[in-house]
Amino acid sequence: xxxxxxxxxxxxxxxxxxxxxxxxxxxxxxxxxxxxxxxxxxxxxxxxxxxxxxxxxxxxxxxxxxxxxxxxxxxxxxxxxxxxxxxxxxxxxxxxxxxxxxxxxxxxxxxxxxxxxxxxxxxxxxxxxxxxxxxxxxxxxxxxxxxxxxxxxxxxxxxxxxxxxxxxxxxxxxxxxxxxxxxxxxxxxxxxxxxxxxxxxxxxxxxxxxxxxxxxxxxxxxxxxxxxxxxxxxxxxxxxxxxxxxxxxxxxxxxxxxxxxxxxxxxxxxxxxxxxxxxxxxxxxxxxxxxxxxxxxxxxxxxxxxxxxxxxxxxxxxxxxxxxxxxxxx
Numbered sequence: 001x002x003x004x005x006x007x008x009x010x011x012x013x014x015x016x017x018x019x020x021x022x023x024x025x026x027x028x029x030x031x032x033x034x035x036x037x038x039x040x041x042x043x044x045x046x047x048x049x050x051x052x053x054x055x056x057x058x059x060x061x062x063x064x065x066x067x068x069x070x071x072x073x074x075x076x077x078x079x080x081x082x083x084x085x086x087x088x089x090x091x092x093x094x095x096x097x098x099x100x101x102x103x104x105x106x107x108x109x110x111x112x113x114x115x116x117x118x119x120x121x122x123x124x125x126x127x128x129x130x131x132x133x134x135x136x137x138x139x140x141x142x143x144x145x146x147x148x149x150x151x152x153x154x155x156x157x158x159x160x161x162x163x164x165x166x167x168x169x170x171x172x173x174x175x176x177x178x179x180x181x182x183x184x185x186x187x188x189x190x191x192x193x194x195x196x197x198x199x200x201x202x203x204x205x206x207x208x209x210x211x212x213x214x215x216x217x218x219x220x221x222x223x224x225x226x227x228x229x230x231x232x233x234x235x236x237x238x239x240x241x242x243x244x245x246x247x248x249x250x251x252x253x254x255x256x257x258x259x260x261x262x263x264x265x266x267x268x269x270x271x272x273x274x275x276x277x278x279x280x281x282x283x284x285x286x287x288x289x290x291x292x293x294x295x296x297x298x299x300x301x302x303x304x305x306x307x308x309x310x311x312x313x314x315x316x317x318x319x320x321x322x323x324x325x326x327x328x329x330x
């Protein structure tokens with residue numbers, strides 16, 4: 001019997017950007033032990049998707065060509081693999097796919113049970129698809145500083161750079177939920193949006209104050225979630241409190257050098273990368289989905305594209321400066 005086919009978008013080599021994406025029909029995958037087959041309703045793209053295509057993680061990722069990009073999806077369980085007891089066909093879910101497999105830009109995809117969470121009706125597929133990597137990165141960044149979200153967090157001053165982007169807009173909201181004083185940077189057009197997400201003060205990154213990261217209220221930062229690319233330590237360090245620390249979402253080689261130096265010299269001021277490994281993150285994802293259900297965590301949508309225009313969505317993520325999340329609907 002011929003295999004059932006699905007529509008998908010893939011690339012078969014490194015490089016080429018959006019122009020290298022191909023619309024194809026490929027066999028629907030089958031779930032194995034502890035896996036789910038999902039009918040994808042929506043997917044989101046992240047900067048990592050185009051960086052992987054450009055070869056930044058070669059030869060480890062993608063695992064093989066052709067590659068269907070994307071690791072964040074929301075959809076419905078179509079079939080369960082052996083050993084699955086927590087999901088059934090028809091369940092609405094949100095899933096984070098493994099980096100080395102991808103697969104989001106397709107009508108069906110296989111997800112692991114440990115990286116999948118139930119999606120309540122209060123959270124739409126479009127909202128849910130935006131959440132996995134971006135919101136988990138923001139959450140992990142804050143937890144790396146000991147933030148617990150249980151009402152016992154000590155007052156602290158936090159800076160979130162590029163706060164209107166995918167990770168940044170979640171970080172602002174989560175920091176405010178933890179009771180932190182939030183300073184944020186973004187472009188002028190997004191200042192009111194970032195304020196509405198909970199920022200106490202917002203800097204236009206193009207102004208002198210924004211470039212220097214100087215808090216309007218004179219605060220030194222105990223915590224920095226740095227979502228901006230290539231932010232030099234020479235700008236960050238003078239704005240840190242005595243024990244201030246910086247977590248980088250997209251670290252460069254120079255950032256890694258600073259991390260090593262601050263470690264070796266036992267500096268109280270430190271810089272380190274946020275590493276989001278796709279291990280058992282379902283519990284964290286459930287926590288975030290719960291906040292979204294209660295309307296305490298919002299997904300800002302930059303733009304929505306149909307699968308037939310997935311290359312336009314990919315071009316948008318390559319371009320940068322998206323406000324919130326870029327979504328592809330099936």
